[in-house]
C-alpha cells in the first residue's frame with residue numbers, strides 16, 4: 304500500500320491509538336495545534352513542532368534565507384497563538400547540505416533571531432546534521448498558559464459565530480506569484496511578503512483566550528476549507544460559511560482582477576495565512592470584538608456559524624449554495 308492512498312491523516316490515525324494509553328492525566332497529545340502538559344495547579348505547558356523541507360515547503364531560490372528563518376519560527380509560534388499561549392523557548396534542528404554557504408546560514412539565523420527578539424523566545428537548543436541533498440528545518444516551541452485556559456479544537460458549540468483574525472488568501476496568492484515569477488508590483492510584493500514572512504498572532508490569541516465566550520480556536524495553516532473540518536470533527540458539529548464575508552485584502556482583490564484569479568476560492572481554501580480561526584458565543588461577540596478592535600485597530604471577521612449535524616461545511620455565497628470544488632492542501 305502506498306502512502307498516498309491514505310494521506311497524512313490516514314498515516315497519523317494508524318499509529319495514534321498505540322500511544323493514547325501512555326498519556327498521563329491532564330495531558331492531551333496528537334490532534335490539536337499543541338500538546339498540553341500539566342505543570343502545576345496554575346500552569347500548563349504547550350508544545351508544538353513543525354518541519355520545513357526544501358522543495359516541499361520552500362524553494363531556496365524564491366525565499367531569502369532571512370525570510371526562511373522568520374517563517375520557520377512564525378509557523379510554530381502560530382500554533383502557540385492558536386491555543387492562546389505564551390511562548391517560553393525554542394529548539395532548532397537543522398539538516399544542512401554540506402555545500403551550503405556560511406553566509407546563507409548566518410542570514411537564516413538572523414531571521415530566526417529577529418522573531419525570537421520580537422516575541423522574547425530564547426533559542427535553547429537543538430541539533431545540527433548533514434543532509435545529503437536538501438535543507439530541512441525543524442523548530443519546536445514550548446509555551447505555557449493558565450491551567451484549563453488552552454483553547455482546543457473540540458470546544459466549539461452549536462450556534463457559535465465563526466470568526467477569523469485577518470485577511471485570507473494573501474499567502475496563496477503570494478505563492479502563485481512566486482511560482483509564476485510575476486513582476487513585483489507593490490500589490491504582488493505585499494502578497495509575496497505575506498507568504499514568506501507570516502505574522503504569528505500571539506497577542507491576538509492571548510486576548511481572545513482571555514474571554515470565556517471564545518470557545519474553539521486554531522490557526523489557519525492549510526486554509527478554512529481544510530482546517531475548519533478539524534474543529535467540526537473534534538467538536539462533533541457542522542458549519543455554514545458565507546464566502547462573501549471572507550476578509551480579502553485590497554492587494555489580493557487588485558491582483559486577482561489583473562491575473563484572473565478566483566479570490567473567493569483563494570480566501571476559502573488557500574493555505575499559510577496563519578490567521579486565527581475561532582468560534583465565539585453570539586452573546587459575547589460584541590465585547591470580544593470591541594476589545595479586539597481597540598487592541599489591534601481591526602475587527603474580527605465573522606464568516607459563518609456552527610450548526611448541529613454532520614461535521615462538514617456548507618458553503619454559501621450571498622445566501623445561495625456555493626460550490627467550492629475539490630480544493631485545499633494535501634500532503635502525499
Ligand SMILES: [Mg+2]
Pocket residue numbers: 336381382385521522523524
Ligand atoms: Mg496549527
